[in-house]
Amino acid sequence: xxxxxxxxxxxxxTRGQQVTLRCSSQSGHNTVSWYQQALGQGPQFIFQYYRExxxxxxxxxxxxxxxxxxxYSSELNVNALELDDSALYLCASSLYGPYEQYFGPGxxxxxx
Amino acid sequence: ELKVEQNPLFLSMQExxxxxxxxxxxxxxxxLYWYRQDPGKSLESLFVxxxxxxxxxxxxLMASLDTKARLSTLHITAAVHDLSATYFCAVSVPNTGNxxxxxxxxxxxxxx
Numbered sequence: 001x002x003x004x005x006x007x008x009x010x011x012x013x014t015r016g017q018q019v020t021l022r023c024s025s026q027s028g029h030n031t032v033s034w035y036q037q038a039l040g041q042g043p044q045f046i047f048q049y050y051r052e053x054x055x056x057x058x059x060x061x062x063x064x065x066x067x068x069x070x071x072y073s074s075e076l077n078v079n080a081l082e083l084d085d086s087a088l089y090l091c092a093s094s095l096y097g098p099y100e101q102y103f104g105p106g107x108x109x110x111x112x
Numbered sequence: 113e114l115k116v117e118q119n120p121l122f123l124s125m126q127e128x129x130x131x132x133x134x135x136x137x138x139x140x141x142x143x144l145y146w147y148r149q150d151p152g153k154s155l156e157s158l159f160v161x162x163x164x165x166x167x168x169x170x171x172x173l174m175a176s177l178d179t180k181a182r183l184s185t186l187h188i189t190a191a192v193h194d195l196s197a198t199y200f201c202a203v204s205v206p207n208t209g210n211x212x213x214x215x216x217x218x219x220x221x222x223x224x
Contacts, residue, residue: 042200042214056211090154098143098210103155
């Protein structure tokens with residue numbers, strides 16, 4: 001059984017650029033959630049995907065968008081990057097419903 | 113707005129001592145999770161608490177849940193240096209496909 005994987009591990013972008021982060025869910029899991037963790041803060045819920053559709057969204061602007069693919073992997077896209085987007089981005093996979101979420105190693109995004 | 117608050121935010125304790133971390137949340141939920149995060153790393157699941165009165169123990173850590181008081185505790189017994197990390201509680205929001213909302217985190221340093 002493979003765990004949750006994310007790519008890339010680190011990324012440096014310039015303000016105004018666009019970025020795509022990727023997540024492969026754990027085998028057997030059909031739900032992916034994305035979180036943003038700023039330095040010294042707790043993870044903040046961005047959105048969740050189930051059956052290739054967004055299934056709930058936190059307090060993030062529309063320039064944060066995502067996709068889920070038939071194999072349950074997922075992408076997080078951020079347009080028009082701002083300095084405050086610098087953070088650790090975590091994805092978590094689970095079964096749909098009240099089940100434990102398993103977190104990937106994260107992607108560290110730095111916006112300069 | 114859902115709030116999940118932890119205290120203390122920072123905790124420095126000597127090896128061998130006992131202490132409790134508190135997690136208060138503002139919404140109805142019967143599912144609470146505790147995670148550990150080492151610097152620069154992802155989240156490691158510690159405990160899943162699924163009902164009122166649930167108590168779980170693993171080694172020197174014990175977690176409990178009081179859904180009526182909307183309070184969870186993480187008790188540390190006879191702390192050792194290896195427990196130094198940041199600890200987060202997370203609440204699962206009902207009827208949202210299991211979206212997690214995290215506390216502010218407690219940074220624990222155990223001094224030899």
